[in-house]
Amino acid sequence: MGKKKSSFEESLKKLEQAGEKLRSTDVPLEEAIESYRKGLEAYQECREILDNAVQEIETLTKEK
Amino acid sequence: MGRAPVKVGQLNQYIGRILKTDPILSDVSVVGEISNLKFHNSGHVYFSLKDQNSRVNCFLPSRVFPQIKCPMEEGMEVVASGYVSVYERGGYYSLNVMDLEVYGIGQLAVQYEELKKKLAAEGLFDADKKKELPPYPEVVAVVTSPTGAAVQDILKIIKGRNHMVNVLICPVLVQGPAAAQDIASAIDELNRDHPEVDVIITGRGGGSMEELWAFNEEAVARSIYRSKIPVISAVGHETDVTIADFVSDVRAETPTAAAQMAVPDTEQLDELVEYYRQKLTEDLLLQVESRRQKLEAASPKAFASGIQTRIAYEQMNLDQRMEEMTASLQGRVSTASQRVDLLGEILETASPFGILSRGYSIVTGEDGSIVRRAEEMSKGDKVRITTGQGSAQAEVLEVNKEDESWARKNLPSKNR
Numbered sequence: 251m252g253k254k255k256s257s258f259e260e261s262l263k264k265l266e267q268a269g270e271k272l273r274s275t276d277v278p279l280e281e282a283i284e285s286y287r288k289g290l291e292a293y294q295e296c297r298e299i300l301d302n303a304v305q306e307i308e309t310l311t312k313e314k
Numbered sequence: 315m316g317r318a319p320v321k322v323g324q325l326n327q328y329i330g331r332i333l334k335t336d337p338i339l340s341d342v343s344v345v346g347e348i349s350n351l352k353f354h355n356s357g358h359v360y361f362s363l364k365d366q367n368s369r370v371n372c373f374l375p376s377r378v379f380p381q382i383k384c385p386m387e388e389g390m391e392v393v394a395s396g397y398v399s400v401y402e403r404g405g406y407y408s409l410n411v412m413d414l415e416v417y418g419i420g421q422l423a424v425q426y427e428e429l430k431k432k433l434a435a436e437g438l439f440d441a442d443k444k445k446e447l448p449p450y451p452e453v454v455a456v457v458t459s460p461t462g463a464a465v466q467d468i469l470k471i472i473k474g475r476n477h478m479v480n481v482l483i484c485p486v487l488v489q490g491p492a493a494a495q496d497i498a499s500a501i502d503e504l505n506r507d508h509p510e511v512d513v514i515i516t517g518r519g520g521g522s523m524e525e526l527w528a529f530n531e532e533a534v535a536r537s538i539y540r541s542k543i544p545v546i547s548a549v550g551h552e553t554d555v556t557i558a559d560f561v562s563d564v565r566a567e568t569p570t571a572a573a574q575m576a577v578p579d580t581e582q583l584d585e586l587v588e589y590y591r592q593k594l595t596e597d598l599l600l601q602v603e604s605r606r607q608k609l610e611a612a613s614p615k616a617f618a619s620g621i622q623t624r625i626a627y628e629q630m631n632l633d634q635r636m637e638e639m640t641a642s643l644q645g646r647v648s649t650a651s652q653r654v655d656l657l658g659e660i661l662e663t664a665s666p667f668g669i670l671s672r673g674y675s676i677v678t679g680e681d682g683s684i685v686r687r688a689e690e691m692s693k694g695d696k697v698r699i700t701t702g703q704g705s706a707q708a709e710v711l712e713v714n715k716e717d718e719s720w721a722r723k724n725l726p727s728k729n730r
Contacts, residue, residue, distance in 0.1 A: 258583075259448070300478065
């Protein structure tokens with residue numbers, strides 16, 4: 251179990267933020283399109299994490 | 315002094331045999347307070363039982379230890395059952411414990427309340443010390459018995475809800491004298507060696523108060539409080555509330571409930587992510603659409619149509635005004651005409667021709683002027699007599715200037 255913290259949480263947050271930015275009323279069109287693009291990227295990350303996750307159940311062995 | 319001396323070992327052996335065969339000492343229960351408690355690496359437990367004036371060594375063999383349900387703590391009053399034997403090498407006797415029970419049920423309740431009070435005073439239960447559970451954990455550690463029902467329940471729920479999160483099971487004793495220390499060490503160890511763990515569930519399935527006791531012990535409470543990783547406690551059933559529940563960041567009523575709060579449902583996450591994607595596309599389209607509408611509103615076509623609308627409006631306005639004016643004019647005309655008719659009638663009644671029709675006549679001179687007095691005329695003047703119907707040409711035969719008028723002669727005088 252490595253410490254890879256490009257986590258689902260972060261990607262989901264990016265996705266949410268892209269949506270928020272996109273929805274704000276006076277965002278220039280270029281920025282709106284950029285937000286959309288970033289949102290899609292974050293979406294792909296989320297999807298990848300969701301789809302490719304492999305669950306591990308491990309039991310610690312005690313050496314005492 | 316008839317007998318020959320014996321060896322030390324022989325003496326101890328002999329005493330041992332005597333004690334072993336004694337009907338009382340071979341099966342005895344002793345009440346006392348635990349002290350000098352030592353858990354040896356070998357698995358054996360050594361302690362003393364004491365009362366006010368006396369103490370006895372006790373030995374709890376490792377093979378018996380797993381069957382002991384009673385918690386063991388310094389100062390705890392217990393009933394130890396077993397047999398008395400001699401330790402030949404040391405030359406002392408001890409109580410070989412086969413079973414251990416808490417002396418008096420009330421004792422545990424008192425301990426519980428005392429510890430609760432003490433830890434509360436220290437701030438271990440403070441709400442502002444509670445850590446939030448991570449919404450999307452990647453590793454969940456489960457500190458419980460590897461063979462108990464709790465671990466099965468937890469795994470079942472986690473596997474059913476979430477196919478992403480990894481589970482690290484930390485097998486510990488959950489009852490008996492060594493349980494508390496075991497649980498505490500596991501939590502400490504997770505914090506030290508497994509920083510990837512996002513949340514810890516510790517607990518066990520239901521049981522008697524004694525069986526759950528480890529979760530009422532100070533060592534467990536302190537380790538939970540120390541833990542940098544959020545801890546969910548899940549001990550027994552809904553009605554069992556342990557000290558661990560007060561210290562933990564979140565108390566789950568059961569191990570099943572703990573698993574449910576520890577991990578999100580991945581199906582819901584899936585839906586959430588899809589929802590966001592769809593919303594993203596919709597929002598972009600909305601942005602573009604609002605731009606398009608603005609552009610359209612500013613186009614020459616829209617401008618022209620705007621003007622045309624305006625013109626049509628003005629025309630309607632104009633027509634309406636015109637109609638109003640006409641109507642108002644007509645009203646005035648009709649009022650005026652009525653007035654004229656009325657005046658005409660009045661005029662009619664005042665007309666001299668009306669008088670003529672009653673028998674009067676008008677005499678006009680040659681120049682057309684009305685003759686009001688006889689002296690205006692002379693003999694031989696040609697005059698015109700106009701009657702109510704038709705007129706006549708006449709010649710003056712005689713003028714009587716002084717004549718009283720016909721009226722004066724013929725009408726009766728009022729003065730007479």
